[in-house]
Amino acid sequence: MKEETIVKCTDCASRDLLHDNKRGEIVCNDCGLVLEENIIDQGAEWSVFAPEDENRARAGAPVNLMLHDKGLSTDIDWQNRDFSGKAISPSTRSQLHRMRKWQARARSSNSRERNLQNAMQEMNTMGGRLELPRSIQSEAALIYRRALEANIIRGRSIPGVAAACLYIACELAGVPRPIADVSHKLRMGKKELGRTIRQVKLKLRIRTAPKEASQFIGQFCSKLDLKPEIENAAKEMFAKIKELELDSGRGPTGLAAALIYIAALKGGQRRTQRDIADISGVTEVTIRNRYKELANALEINMEELM
């Protein structure tokens, strides 16, 4: 096997890659795609001088947050055999039976545990649909645990809250997704999802930095199959807009969509407003309104581009 260093995202071709050695992953900073998993951690070995949890990363299997009990439990085998495979006497047998029963109860007796089991599984498949890296899924799992403990699941559906947690985890990781995109891929209402996201953030006091159009330009361009030059042009234009403070109060996805519309026209790779609207989660009307404003501010003559 030859050593190969990854320099570019296979999805959006971005070179902005994040090497997360603790988690053993290489993640694209633009689109959040996991390019490499299970890389061997080159960090320090177990040290008795620093016994904190974070530094225990290489002692034993990693604690997996996606399992409802963090993967720490021991199963009692169903077979009535001892370790050497011999049959066990009837007296210890009934004792084992009681132990199994007890364990089953302890693990998922209360509704909270069952809820967690359910949710973790749900988030796993959802994370797959959204192609999220494990690091983000783990973060989302953590948020869900907190949400459960804070009693905000009551009156809401498990998939609803799970989706909200995944969305928030993306935000926290600096690779936000448009709500429209998430709601579409997970087949749930945009309104409801948005509401749940807001409430979870409010109750758990999670604050996220305001999103910027630049965070969406990479994602959108790759979905539209646009040349890297166009992506760069759009990002440059955004920098100017930001300087002029014309980005305030505007939705970042709409802004990104409009910038890409202009950049694509200028770069000779025209895309219809409809196409851009579909992937960005804003309407054609918003793209129109925005790009008229922007062309005006940047003194771009759109007529001669048509």
Next chain:
DNA sequence: AAGACGAAAGTGGTTGA
């Protein structure tokens, strides 16, 4: 016929009294 245009009315969230 497809794409772009823009007016008008409606929606849901934020803000400030």
Next chain:
DNA sequence: TCAACAACTTTCGTCTT
């Protein structure tokens, strides 16, 4: 708690390519 407000959507008839 309520009303005003800005951003965005929906809808739809019209113009342009």
